[in-house]
Amino acid sequence: MFPLHLLSLLFIAAQRPQGKEKGRASVQRSEEETEGDLLFQRGDLLEVPRTLFTHFGIYLGGGYVAHLIPDILPMFSKDQGKIGQMVTNGRLILGVLVKCASVRVDSVEDFAYGSQILVNRMDKVCSRPPLGGEEVARRAEKLRGSVRYSLLWYNCEHYVMYCRYGTLVSFQTFQFCKTVRKMLLSRRVAKVTALLWASLLLYFRTVSACAVLPAITMPFIIWMAS
Incomplete structure (x- = not known):
């Protein structure tokens, strides 16, 4: 404080x-x-x-x-x-x-x-x-x-x-939330998220289920919500 x-x-x-x-x-x-x-x-x-x-x-x-x-x-x-x-x-x-x-x-x-x-x-x-x-x-x-x-x-x-x-x-x-939703829940963001996860997986060279699952799930959720 x-x-x-x-x-x-x-x-x-x-x-x-x-x-x-x-x-x-x-x-x-x-x-x-x-x-x-x-x-x-x-x-x-x-x-x-x-x-x-x-x-x-x-x-x-x-x-x-x-x-x-x-x-x-x-x-x-x-x-x-x-x-x-x-x-x-x-x-x-x-x-x-x-x-x-x-x-x-x-x-x-x-x-x-x-x-x-x-x-x-x-x-x-x-x-x-x-x-x-x-x-x-x-x-x-x-x-x-x-x-x-x-x-x-x-x-x-x-x-x-x-x-x-x-x-x-x-x-x-309402307008603020609507604007934020347009910015975050878009197909472009879904693509960028998928690319980012793929880059991280390649960088750390990991293919475990714990790493692959969020890499697939998060872009998919954003894509469906867009």
Whole structure:
């Protein structure tokens, strides 16, 4: 864990300004709340492009968004002031690696992280109709707290899909798995695997059943699955 500790220190965001800046922050927060309620409705599903993926959240009203986000900082600090600050990309990526995440509530600005926000685009691709806005927001708020993160089985998209449609599904995960399958389960890979095994058998000059069997089985399985 020591290397992770060092990495986390490199990515922890600096504390926000205090003192006189608090007054300015309060005014700005009030403006964000008003603007948010003009643009979004309680229970809306929001999404923003962030790094190499799309991030999702549920709008709660008052300029705030509930979203599931990986974060390594809670593993090394109990300071709620620091933890409550905007999660930087560094903290997020390290959180993914150690599978540490939480459902938290942040301002629309922090959630967007400088990107454009898209609203309810999942309504067009999900086969299930969305639940009522109040029910969606209630589900999002009820799930607040620490969760066990999984890039494939429980990420931010699974969270919002459950809140808005009542189903745990991630289209990003589906597309990722589909791409990996195309890359690995292909006839070309089967041929390369067979050639590699044959080369190893010739190099080590072995013809035992333990060596020949996987040399035949693995290419055959990949070929049939392609």
